[in-house]
Amino acid sequence: MSAPLLEARQLSVDIGGKTVVDRLNLSLQPGESLAILGRNGAGKSTLLSTLAGLRPPRAGAVLLDGEDCALLPPRQAALRRGWLGQFQSDPFGSTVLETALTGRHPHLGRWDWESKRDAELARGALKALGLAGMEARQVHTLSGGERQRLSIATLLTQAPPLYLLDEPLSHLDLNHQMAVLELFAGAARDCGAAVVMVLHDPALAHRFCDRALLVYGDGRCAQGTVDTVLTAATLSGLYGYGLRQIEDHGQRCFIPE
């Protein structure tokens, strides 16, 4: 059996003197998706960037496709995982197409230019995110939701086997939220990608992910299938607010009491 696309072994992560996770083990195979949920400040982004290899853990290891990501050069890491951060900065002027094309950089040699095929991939990703026709626009002229969709299009252009998404739905209207979730569900189902997403909506996590990891902010966490982990009882404890659970045609909704 091939190595998982993502594996955390006895992973302990601290930030600002507090423990986010303590000796966490998890693994993600091709086609699997995991939602990370927790209160503001619980450490979800810190954990996700550690899983991306962008900050060192206190202890334990993160393996990308079987290799310790601490030992991977940046380009090799970028071929194995794509990371969507919560914030984008655009210090230099560039167009929408140029920005999406940066997703191809890990695939290019040092002296290579982007090819026609790279441009086709970028244009296809922009179209999938509803940004066709905006290729020549300057990035700083985009709305918040358009900028978020461009970041997602750039990640799709990168086309890694593993997506690590920090609040991919932020700034998006309902229509685009569903479109983005369907896109990543399709990437998992049709292309065997593995997807980890930080989400604040447990109903969407239940609908679009196979498994969930609850981060309590004091080192404790809970994980399992969405059916077992995303219940009114566990989520009421996680968020410190009473929730009722409603089942409808296999989908689960949570209503604040």
Ligand SMILES: Nc1ncnc2c1ncn2[C@@H]1O[C@H](COP(=O)(O)OP(=O)(O)OP(=O)(O)O)[C@@H](O)[C@H]1O
């Ligand atoms: N450089 C830092 N030094 C000290 N504390 C930090 C630093 N960066 C983040 N923190 C704190 O670490 C905690 C975890 O932050 P993190 O961004 O991972 O939380 P989160 O669960 O993603 O929150 P949110 O849902 O609000 O995005 C927060 O309390 C935050 O204030």
